[in-house]
Amino acid sequence: MSKKTxxxxxxxxxxxxxxxxxxxxxxxxxxxxxxxxxxSPELLEPWTLEATKTIIEEAILAQSVSEMLSRxxxxxxxxxxxxxxELGVTRGRIFQLEQPDANLELKTLVRYAxxxxxxxxxxxxxxxxxxxxxxxxx
Numbered sequence: 805m806s807k808k809t810x811x812x813x814x815x816x817x818x819x820x821x822x823x824x825x826x827x828x829x830x831x832x833x834x835x836x837x838x839x840x841x842x843x844s845p846e847l848l849e850p851w852t853l854e855a856t857k858t859i860i861e862e863a864i865l866a867q868s869v870s871e872m873l874s875r876x877x878x879x880x881x882x883x884x885x886x887x888x889x890e891l892g893v894t895r896g897r898i899f900q901l902e903q904p905d906a907n908l909e910l911k912t913l914v915r916y917a918x919x920x921x922x923x924x925x926x927x928x929x930x931x932x933x934x935x936x937x938x939x940x941x942x
């Protein structure tokens with residue numbers, strides 16, 4: 805007999821994602837099918853399947869960027885303080901930059917990557933046949 809184990813989420817539960825998960829029933833989470841909510845204006849929930857998908861995609865993106873920055877700093881063998889010195893900010897700001905809810909501007913991401921000895925590559929992948937991939941190194 806195999807023992808059932810609870811799977812841990814692959815991404816950090818940001819406040820927005822946690823709020824979304826709290827609004828969904830376990831059946832909705834398992835099936836991905838959202839139930840009709842009350843039509844009363846004060847009870848109407850703004851979550852649609854598309855909004856849910858967007859929130860989850862944004863959470864995964866934020867977690868990925870966060871992990872990438874932390875890994876780059878670790879591979880550069882820099883502490884938070886040392887990375888802060890390289891970028892000209894405090895160790896607390898470096899800690900903030902590496903959090904999934906940092907909401908970084910592209911220029912900040914590029915500056916931090918450069919300070920760790922990395923370039924940033926931005927790639928647009930076409931969703932349709934006939935379009936070209938576009939890549940730029942920042």
